[in-house]
């Protein structure tokens with residue numbers, strides 16, 4: 001008992017240690033995953049700005065790379081009307097273009113009054129207009145004022161140097177062309193169409209002073225951009241709570257009260273004086289961390305439960321094994337005890353017979369004969385039961401089919417037991433006698449066990465058993481009802497288990513807990529069922545149903 005208690009304590013300690021360890025690992029795993037998820041979200045907060053920038057600037061890039069170079073296609077022949085149409089298509093597609101200045105000018109090898117000049121090349125403004133979105137009346141600016149306009153001066157200087165460099169005979173790269181045609185300044189982009197190769201040839205000759213008079217038309221546009229009209233595309237709303245456009249020098253630290261996370265990315269090109277400014281409150285970021293963390297936590301918890309389940313299954317199996325080991329141990333104990341008693345009785349009787357000094361009287365001889373006979377029978381019975389059990393388990397028993405006259409069969413057992421136990425009240429009824437085929441030896445074993453138990457587990461003044469046999473439609477039902485000590489409810493399922501005994505004064509000797517297990521094996525072997533209803537101190541009723 002103490003040993004078992006110690007074992008139990010050891011097991012309990014082991015289980016507690018296991019659960020604590022696994023739970024510790026679970027908590028550590030949850031904390032680490034939460035920390036990692038938080039780090040990941042915070043680093044994403046800094047890294048994903050590029051995606052927002054890219055989507056926000058897509059219309060700008062589109063304007064810069066596709067829409068503006070369309071001016072080149074007009075080859076300098078844009079007039080007020082076609083330029084206005086072009087401007088309208090820009091306004092309708094690119095809302096951040098505030099207004100467009102349009103300059104129409106000529107380049108010739110004739111001396112002119114207005115414009116930038118070098119030697120024999122003259123650049124002269126012929127028309128200056130300003131287009132605004134939604135306004136059909138175009139503003140015509142004074143050419144005289146416009147010629148001093150910085151944009152125009154700068155662009156005409158660029159064209160001038162481009163033409164001049166034609167003289168050097170160098171080959172133009174696309175980078176040269178790009179640098180000449182575009183000028184990007186904060187808030188505006190200027191574009192001028194590039195002189196064609198044949199024009200350049202004429203200019204080259206003019207520079208040498210031997211070209212015929214030529215005049216070429218050119219166009220220039222300055223697109224004024226408005227940063228407030230730039231549409232911010234928040235591609236990661238789960239990361240960025242607010243995105244705004246701020247001046248590049250804006251310092252978030254001035255407003256920082258430790259409640260928000262900030263990051264920023266500079267806008268390119270004509271918006272380079274500004275930056276995209278991203279803000280999210282710490283609780284907003286925490287929500288996002290939790291949202292990402294929950295599925296991971298669920299997975300970790302499922303793994304945890306799975307490990308606990310496996311642990312529990314292993315523990316349960318070990319427990320079952322331990323119980324089985326105990327059963328076998330009890331069985332060997334009981335059986336040796338069972339064998340020992342008859343063996344020692346035989347031994348004493350034999351020794352008495354051998355050492356008797358005088359010849360035994362006839363009465364003494366009969367007495368010893370009876371003892372030897374009875375004890376040998378006991379041994380024989382024990383061995384038979386053990387043997388049949390093993391045979392049954394190995395299915396090596398052959399069922400003999402023989403007609404059994406139920407009335408005679410029951411009567412025979414009642415008679416035998418009445419002789420064996422004179423104080424045992426045995427009654428029986430057979431309803432609807434039918435043709436029943438079965439193995440009389442196996443059925444007899446069941447009867448013997450049932451009757452023996454009814455006798456054994458009844459107090460001396462209530463040793464009564466009624467056997468009721470009923471042939472029903474498909475089965476024969478046997479009821480063995482006694483008025484014995486009964487079986488507690490909690491034990492009902494156990495009594496049919498091998499070597500299971502409920503310790504009581506009634507089975508102090510001669511019980512191994514095999515009787516009912518043996519009956520169950522037999523009944524199942526005969527394709528039947530066995531069950532019991534019982535009330536403590538009132539009696540038990542065993543029901544056996546066998547098909548016929």
Ligand code: ADP
Pocket residue numbers: 453454457482484485486487495500501502503507510511512513514515516517540
């Ligand atoms: P045993 O060899 O101990 O009789 P059994 O397998 O025949 O083993 O019975 C198992 C247990 O079931 C017994 O220990 C006893 O407590 C209980 N039992 C069996 N038959 C009866 C009965 N008729 N009345 C009360 N208890 C019974």
